[in-house]
Amino acid sequence: MRHNSSQLGYKVQSASIEGRGVKLEIARSTVLKPIGDDSSSHFRLVSSPAIKFEMTRKLGFAFLLLAAASICEAAAIFSPISEAHRSAALELFSPAAGTFSSLEEATEALRTFEVLGIEIESDLKDSTCKSAVDALSSGSPNSKDLYYALRVSSVLQCKISDGALTGVALRLKDFVKDAKSLLDFYYSIGGLVLIKDQTSEVDVLLDDADGIFRSVKDLSQSDGKWRYSSNNPESSTYAAGIALETLSGVITLKSSDIDGNLIDALKRDVVKLFDNIDKYDDGAYYFDDRFVDASGHQGPVSATSSVARGLTTLASTSGSLNIPGDKILGLARFFLGIGVPGTGKDLYYQIDALASLDQSRVLVPLILSLQASVLSISSQDKLKVKVTTVLGSTGPPLSVKLMQVFSSGSKDASIINQELKFDPKEAVHVLDALPVGVDVGEYVFAFEIVLSDPEHKKIYVTGGRTKVPVYVTGVVKVENSKVEVLESDSVETQQKLDLPGKNDVALTANHLQKLRLSFQLTTPLQNPFKPHQALLKLRHESGVEHSFVVNSGKLFETTLDFLGLVENFFYLSGKYDMELTVGDPAMENSFLQPLGHIELDLPDAPEKYGPKPEIAHIFRLQEKRPPQELSYAFLGLVFVPFLAFLVGLLRLGVNMKNFPTSMIPAAFAILFHGGIAAVLGLYGLFWLKLDLFTTLKTLGVLGLFLMFVGHRTLSHLASASAKVKSA
């Protein structure tokens, strides 16, 4: 990947720029300066070819502070107006059907073309002039139409008779008297100023300049913004810019002196306005009106542009204002930072504001830009720096010094303090050689602009230390590159590679081996280089790809251990194509090269989802039981005492004499013995198969029966034996 630096060359129509330059000179030689540090009442016209340079202590201190503060800015590239703006202007302002749709649009287009030095074809010029003249002589009751018609005619130098202009001037003066809102004042006074510029024959001076000044000033607010009219509380910064322009017009048109206090108060308001300015990190300052105000304008571009115009117009009429230089430079940076706007209105605001700043009597901003921000060490590009005005014309004689070089991301920098050589042919400052130690990568170069003529410090503002990002690229050497197949850490096959050229190696490996790729990257300054990307890709013949990051260190290497990667590779054996990608934005020879192929022999995939082995339940082993014969023997043995009991009973001479002989007692006796037998039988059944509950239930029944029967029997026996005893 080779970076192509965009060529920021531009062609300038020398005639018009020089013309403007001449105007600049004239304008600058007549400067109104206040005497004394605090606001005093009178001014003095200093008309000398050379500017008397009175550096007040306040201003000097302010500059020192600027120099210190500018170090904290972020690095950014601001480039002056270029061909891109010209082509955008032609595209955005090309009138449909050959004429502009309105005088307002015509004003914007013509002003933009004028600044950018674009010629208008004569047909369009004629038709636009015609519509302007018609508007002026039509007697329209609108001061806005008259204003825009006058603007168009002043740009195009349309031929209007003095008589017509006198009539217009009278109407405008009436408008001024009847004006109620800020815009009324703006259009009418602006129109009178334009007439004054065109011809000196017509009387445009205002009788009550002081009163008009006051009535416009009354619309100001304490925060520096302006209201549009006394009934409407809406205020905006855009309105402030318009008001400043209007008031400077009043100063120009005065027939008698305006109270100096008013002008000083106005200047203080301007300073207050600048106290509320917004800022971006890269040093751009801007005003932001976040709402759509009465005139339908919205956004930072229109607001900042209006303030820039108003400020510079005020400075040109009533002397320099106490605005710090970095804010002026910040305004210029804001407009340049927009790039090429997308709408005609925004382009007009941008170009108009930059043109005003360029001619400003406050301070003219100078922009440092690089011809190319990407340098190649290998092609030995030289860093070329241009310092121009915002419109791209050459600035005053100055020298550029490279003060510091920061490498990206780190705070510490190397102090260089090297002056760049000025090439008058190309009007660039050239850095002959890059500082020692600047290798490929991203850097921030801090430049300082030093004006050759110390008096120019009052005219131009350079911004002290300017930081710009610079990319240094180069050809990175790839050395010692080889790919090996390792068998338990000992090299089995080795192939040397020729990177970044073509390679075609053929390797084989099985899953027990490892693949190692290693190489070294060196920058043109012999330092080790760490690229943004270093990947090794293996692609199977079936299309499955695996990417691996090559680890950096002293040596770039990656070791693929196939034993661990078998599963990642989905057990696919076969031919894998190897591809190495090394890339970085600073590397001019980034490459994506096929290296060859490797035959991998991987084991078969295991059956992951087959049936698992069956588990047989192991029942509890039975306790060791004695042999059956032994148990039977003891069973027999247990009955022996019973037999012995029976034998003993017989020997004792048991008899059944007490058994009752009569019917009923006999029956009861039999039932008694039967009951006992039944209970014992129940117990036997209980042991064999019954459960406790049925047993208990049956036992309850039997027990009741048995108790009844037993009671009868035994009481009979008792009475019988009692009879025997008594007898």
Add this chain to the structure above:
Amino acid sequence: MGKSPTTKDDAQALFHSLRSAYSATPTNLKIIDLYVVFAVFTALIQVVYMAVVGSFPFNSFLSGVLSCVGTAVLAVCLRIQVNKENKEFKDLPPERAFADFVLCNLVLHLVIMNFLG
């Protein structure tokens, strides 16, 4: 024989006197004694069996032995209550004692059967 009476002669004489005294007991008491001897012997045989084959299942062994021992104990109680020479139970009719004996045996055997398993 003019020898001094030996231990053997003494034991023999003791044995004879016991035997003759025992024969004087009433028959029903002898029946009960026989019953007790029978029960104890049965228990002994069970213990010997357990000693031979091991104590598994232990609950069966216990229930067997306890049934014999229990019934022997109850029989002894019956003998005490029925014995006419026993002044304590003079007023207790022997039928009543026998009824108690039967009842207690039945309860004992219920428990034994439950524990037999």
